[in-house]
Amino acid sequence: MVQKKPLSIYIHIPFCVKKCLYCDFASAPGDAEQMGAYVRRLIKEIRSFEAIGSLYRVDTVFVGGGTPSLLPTFYVGQILNQLKKQYEFDPEAEISLEANPGTLNEEKLGAYRGFGINRLSLGLQSIHESELALLGRIHNYKDFLESYELARQAGFRNINVDLMSGLPKQTMDRWVKSLETVAALGPEHISAYSLSLEAGTPFHQKYSEGLGRLDMPGEELDRAMFHETKKILESRGYSRYEFSNYAKKGFECRHNMCYWTLGEYLGFGQAAASYLEGKRFVNPADPGAYQAASEKAYASFRSAPKQSQKEAMEEYMFLGLRTRQGISREDFSRRFGTGFPKQYEKELLDLYRQDLVEQSGGRIRLTDQGIDVSNIILARFLLD
Numbered sequence: 369m370v371q372k373k374p375l376s377i378y379i380h381i382p383f384c385v386k387k388c389l390y391c392d393f394a395s396a397p398g399d400a401e402q403m404g405a406y407v408r409r410l411i412k413e414i415r416s417f418e419a420i421g422s423l424y425r426v427d428t429v430f431v432g433g434g435t436p437s438l439l440p441t442f443y444v445g446q447i448l449n450q451l452k453k454q455y456e457f458d459p460e461a462e463i464s465l466e467a468n469p470g471t472l473n474e475e476k477l478g479a480y481r482g483f484g485i486n487r488l489s490l491g492l493q494s495i496h497e498s499e500l501a502l503l504g505r506i507h508n509y510k511d512f513l514e515s516y517e518l519a520r521q522a523g524f525r526n527i528n529v530d531l532m533s534g535l536p537k538q539t540m541d542r543w544v545k546s547l548e549t550v551a552a553l554g555p556e557h558i559s560a561y562s563l564s565l566e567a568g569t570p571f572h573q574k575y576s577e578g579l580g581r582l583d584m585p586g587e588e589l590d591r592a593m594f595h596e597t598k599k600i601l602e603s604r605g606y607s608r609y610e611f612s613n614y615a616k617k618g619f620e621c622r623h624n625m626c627y628w629t630l631g632e633y634l635g636f637g638q639a640a641a642s643y644l645e646g647k648r649f650v651n652p653a654d655p656g657a658y659q660a661a662s663e664k665a666y667a668s669f670r671s672a673p674k675q676s677q678k679e680a681m682e683e684y685m686f687l688g689l690r691t692r693q694g695i696s697r698e699d700f701s702r703r704f705g706t707g708f709p710k711q712y713e714k715e716l717l718d719l720y721r722q723d724l725v726e727q728s729g730g731r732i733r734l735t736d737q738g739i740d741v742s743n744i745i746l747a748r749f750l751l752d
């Protein structure tokens with residue numbers, strides 16, 4: 369019998385109550401009619417991949433967005449049912465759903481549990497009302513606390529909370545207060561990203577130049593916040609398993625680990641990315657373009673070119689070195705049928721001599737010092 373390969377599935381739900389001021393994700397407000405039409409297209413797109421169903425066993429599903437918790441609950445059930453019809457699921461599959469405080473209630477959470485969703489990711493960003501208002505978020509901290517409590521009562525034992533540093537006018541004290549308050553609640557996972565100003569967003573317009581720029585924490589404070597995050601969260605039982613992600617033991621996000629270890633995944637919906645059979649392909653972010661592309665998604669995948677060995681090696685290094693587990697020679701050889709190229713051996717030796725990488729248990733990873741200059745380091749693994 370052919371051994372089924374593990375697969376992760378990402379489902380993109382592009383609807384939000386309103387657009388946050390810093391957001392450049394494929395998301396926008398939508399009415400009931402638009403949501404219904406979108407889910408029908410999504411299910412059609414999922415169905416079109418029927419031919420590969422027997423080859424894979426689903427290890428993780430991530431329903432992200434956007435705000436998937438805004439979708440009428442029965443649609444979430446329909447989507448997961450369709451996946452279960454087409455794929456065998458690992459009995460321990462990690463099934464996550466992204467939710468925003470202010471869009472959850474007891475009924476929804478109970479239904480999610482019934483559909484087999486066992487991980488919830490809550491977009492909090494800050495505990496301070498002024499920061500939430502500045503970001504254009506729809507919720508306040510009280511809404512978050514209510515959602516968090518309801519999720520626990522509904523039986524969710526694996527919850528992530530997103531926090532954001534590097535906000536305009538943010539001080540170290542305020543960032544530390546957000547971190548400490550959330551860590552005291554004890555979610556199993558905390559993602560702590562630094563705000564990035566994305567072109568085309570109101571934030572970019574306001575804070576990337578002129579006087580607004582002065583409201584942004586400088587590089588030094590941003591870096592200090594990054595260091596403090598590790599110190600605080602590690603002292604509270606979380607370990608950093610990727611640059612910006614912290615988890616209690618055994619609660620590292622398996623879905624994200626699939627991305628960082630070059631596992632295979634399929635993305636459905638607007639702007640969703642896939643990596644399958646050595647091919648990378650991305651759906652259009654524009655709703656109209658996605659509609660047209662979704663009709664021929666499977667055919668597009670079949671005709672997509674495979675990435676080159678060189679590209680795959682570079683990605684292996686860029687992504688693997690983001691993680692605490694790092695990379696391994698053995699895994700590299702198994703995957704590529706050859707050892708590290710000479711350039712990698714030379715770079716790794718040089719980085720090792722400067723204490724920027726360390727080696728133990730057959731794995732190579734960036735040191736804390738290395739993480740601080742990761743942009744420069746990772747560029748050294750572009751092959752000539």
Ligand code: SF4
Binds near residue numbers: 391
């Ligand atoms: S909730 Fe998330 S996806 Fe929606 S607008 Fe805000 S940041 Fe973007």
